[in-house]
Amino acid sequence: xxxxxxxxxxxxxxxxxxxxxxxxxxxxxxxxxxxxxxxxxxxxxxxxxxxxxxxxxxxxxxxxxxxxxxxxxxxxxxxxxxxxxxxxxxxxxxxxxxxxxxxxxxxxxxxxxxxxxxxxxxxxxxxxxxxxxxxxxxxxxxx
Amino acid sequence: xxxxxxxxxxxxxxxxxxxxxxxxxxxxxxxxxxxxxxxxxxxxxxxxxxxxxxxxxxxxxxxxxxxxxxxxxxxxxxxxxxxxxxxxxxxxxxxxxxxxxxxxxxxxxxxxxxxxxxxxxxxxxxxxxxxxxxxxxxxxxxxxxxxxxxx
Numbered sequence: 001x002x003x004x005x006x007x008x009x010x011x012x013x014x015x016x017x018x019x020x021x022x023x024x025x026x027x028x029x030x031x032x033x034x035x036x037x038x039x040x041x042x043x044x045x046x047x048x049x050x051x052x053x054x055x056x057x058x059x060x061x062x063x064x065x066x067x068x069x070x071x072x073x074x075x076x077x078x079x080x081x082x083x084x085x086x087x088x089x090x091x092x093x094x095x096x097x098x099x100x101x102x103x104x105x106x107x108x109x110x111x112x113x114x115x116x117x118x119x120x121x122x123x124x125x126x127x128x129x130x131x132x133x134x135x136x137x138x139x140x141x142x143x
Numbered sequence: 144x145x146x147x148x149x150x151x152x153x154x155x156x157x158x159x160x161x162x163x164x165x166x167x168x169x170x171x172x173x174x175x176x177x178x179x180x181x182x183x184x185x186x187x188x189x190x191x192x193x194x195x196x197x198x199x200x201x202x203x204x205x206x207x208x209x210x211x212x213x214x215x216x217x218x219x220x221x222x223x224x225x226x227x228x229x230x231x232x233x234x235x236x237x238x239x240x241x242x243x244x245x246x247x248x249x250x251x252x253x254x255x256x257x258x259x260x261x262x263x264x265x266x267x268x269x270x271x272x273x274x275x276x277x278x279x280x281x282x283x284x285x286x287x288x289x290x291x292x293x294x
Contacts, residue, residue: 015157018255019258022262026262046287093148099281110163111166113166117170117173117177131146
């Protein structure tokens, strides 16, 4: 029983005013960061579609904007949307948790923030693996 | 009675409970991985760029007869830009590393100062990375307007 109480006491301390201030600032900047990323994404999509329309008239769809390019664009768009949605949700939930003093929202926000970094970490691992595979393929092609 | 009152007051405030602690620790693990990876990538990238600048100087020096007089100045500016940009990005990922070290440690030891230091680092990380993103965004808008896409 006593052990249980001690265990419960670990990881249970109040969020003080200074922490609240830091978390409020953090959630605000997380939101601004996600909004900026969404605007950048929209602009890069506009630019890509414009380039596609402009060059496909000269070279045709396949040569100007091949299937691989299309997959790359779709994949990066989907990943960017998922990542930044996660960041916006994290910011919104942390903000709501702080404003309403609601532990549920607060924990959900922190969970979304952890998931955001987890996705980023997994993406790095995937990219690193692809680079290693490409490197070995390049070596194999030489011999 | 006093204890019951205290419990009630504690219930009115936000806490870093077991769940919140787990999420902060998880975020700490991933941010540590990201920061260390970025330190290595940044180091390698800077080394490649600096090696590239010396090679570029040599190539331009042999191709353009008058280049030798200005090459050291041009290379110096290029190296200075690489070092400044590298330092900004190093500080950015240092902030992420600082969060990964301080926030989980603050949770484990119930040290509010450490936890606050961690959150402050993460906030600064988002402030700097967002500022860089906004600069890049402005540059993109400028180039889109200039190329006639956004006109």
